[in-house]
Amino acid sequence: MESFTRTSFGGHVVFGPGTARTELTDEVAALRVSKVLLLTTERAEPLARELTAKLPVADVFTGVREHVPAAVACAALDAATMAHVDCLLSVGGGSSVGTAKAVALSMRVPIVAVPTTYAGSEMTPVWGRTENDTKRTGRSPDVVPRLVIYDPELTVGLPPAITAVSGMNALAHAVRGLAADPLTALVGREAVRVLKAGLPKAVAEQDRVEALYGAYLAASAFAVAGSGPHHKLCHSLGGVYGLPHAPTHAVLLPYTAIGATDGLRKLAERIGAPTSLHAIGMRDEDLADAVDRLPEAADVLVAAYEGKWPA
Numbered sequence: 001m002e003s004f005t006r007t008s009f010g011g012h013v014v015f016g017p018g019t020a021r022t023e024l025t026d027e028v029a030a031l032r033v034s035k036v037l038l039l040t041t042e043r044a045e046p047l048a049r050e051l052t053a054k055l056p057v058a059d060v061f062t063g064v065r066e067h068v069p070a071a072v073a074c075a076a077l078d079a080a081t082m083a084h085v086d087c088l089l090s091v092g093g094g095s096s097v098g099t100a101k102a103v104a105l106s107m108r109v110p111i112v113a114v115p116t117t118y119a120g121s122e123m124t125p126v127w128g129r130t131e132n133d134t135k136r137t138g139r140s141p142d143v144v145p146r147l148v149i150y151d152p153e154l155t156v157g158l159p160p161a162i163t164a165v166s167g168m169n170a171l172a173h174a175v176r177g178l179a180a181d182p183l184t185a186l187v188g189r190e191a192v193r194v195l196k197a198g199l200p201k202a203v204a205e206q207d208r209v210e211a212l213y214g215a216y217l218a219a220s221a222f223a224v225a226g227s228g229p230h231h232k233l234c235h236s237l238g239g240v241y242g243l244p245h246a247p248t249h250a251v252l253l254p255y256t257a258i259g260a261t262d263g264l265r266k267l268a269e270r271i272g273a274p275t276s277l278h279a280i281g282m283r284d285e286d287l288a289d290a291v292d293r294l295p296e297a298a299d300v301l302v303a304a305y306e307g308k309w310p311a
C-alpha cells in the first residue's frame with residue numbers, strides 16, 4: 001500500500017424516493033435557520049415553491065443561468081443581502097447549486113441543495129463563475145452544502161437527452177475518482193458500476209434510483225479527487241465558447257479517459273449522448289481558436305470536434 005492523504009467533504013445527506021416531500025421541511029428546521037433564499041430556475045419554480053411551502057422563504061431568485069455569469073452571481077447576492085437570509089436553498093441542477101455557491105462565497109451562510117440532475121455539484125467544494133468569457137473555478141469548504149436531499153423522483157421529468165449528458169457528467173466524476181486515494185478510488189469504481197447499470201434505465205424512464213445514487217457516489221469521489229485535465233478542458237470550452245457543461249463532458253470523456261474509450265463510447269451511444277463537439281454547438285472558427293489556446297489538447301479537440309473515434 002502506497003502512502004496517501006485524504007480530505008473528505010460533504011454535509012448531511014438524505015437519499016430516497018419521496019424524501020424532498022417528506023424530509024426537507026424537518027431537515028431544514030433542524031438547521032435552525034430563520035430566513036431562506038430559494039434559488040431555482042423559472043422552469044423549476046413551481047416545484048421549488050411546493051417543496052418549500054412550510055419553510056421560512058424570504059425571497060425567490062429565479063435568474064439562475066448556466067456557468068454562473070458574474071451578473072447573475074451579483075444579482076443573487078443582492079437578493080440574499082436585501083432579504084437578510086441565513087440560508088440558501090437550491091432546487092435544480094448544477095446551475096442552481098452553482099449560483100448558491102457563488103453567494104455563499106461572499107455571505108458564508110449554509111446551503112441546502114435539492115438536486116434535480118446528476119451534475120453532482122452539491123457534494124463538492126468546487127465553485128465556478130464566468131466573467132469576460134472566462135470561467136474561473138476554485139475550491140472552498142464554505143460552499144459545500146450543509147444538507148443535501150437526494151430524491152430520485154425529482155429527476156423523473158428530466159428529458160432523456162439531458163439525462164444522458166448529465167449521466168456522462170457524473171461518469172466523468174467517477175472516472176476522476178479512480179485516480180485518487182484508495183477509498184476514493186473504491187467509491188469511484190462503485191460509481192462507475194452503478195452508473196453503467198443505472199443510466200440506460202434512467203434514459204428509458206424505467207428507474208431513476210441507481211442513476212442518482214451513482215451520481216452521488218461519483219460526486220463524492222470527485223469532491224476529494226479534484227479537477228483533472230478532463231474537467232479543466234471542459235471548463236475552458238464552456239467559458240470561452242459557451243458550450244453547455246454536461247454535453248461537453250459527454251463528448252470529451254471517451255477521448256480523455258485513457259483505457260476506457262470503448263466502454264464509454266458504447267455507453268454514450270446506448271443512452272443517446274452526443275459524440276462530437278460540432279454537434280453540441282462548437283463552430284469551425286472556435287476549434288481553430290481552441291487549438292491555438294490549448295495546443296496540448298489539440299489532438300483531442302480535433303478528434304472530438306469531428307466525433308472521429310480514436311483507432
Ligand code: NAD
Nearest residue numbers: 067093094095116117119121124126154155157158245246
Ligand atoms: P443545469 O442546472 O443548467 O440544468 C440543465 C438543464 O436541465 C436546464 O435547462 C434545466 O432547466 C433542466 N433541468 C434540470 N432539472 C430538470 C428536471 N428534473 N426536469 C426537467 N428539466 C430539468 O445543468 P447541470 O448540467 O445540472 O449543471 C451544469 C452546471 O453545474 C455548470 O455550470 C457546471 O459547471 C456546474 N457543475 C459544477 C460542479 C461542481 O462540482 N462545482 C459539478 C458539476 C457541474
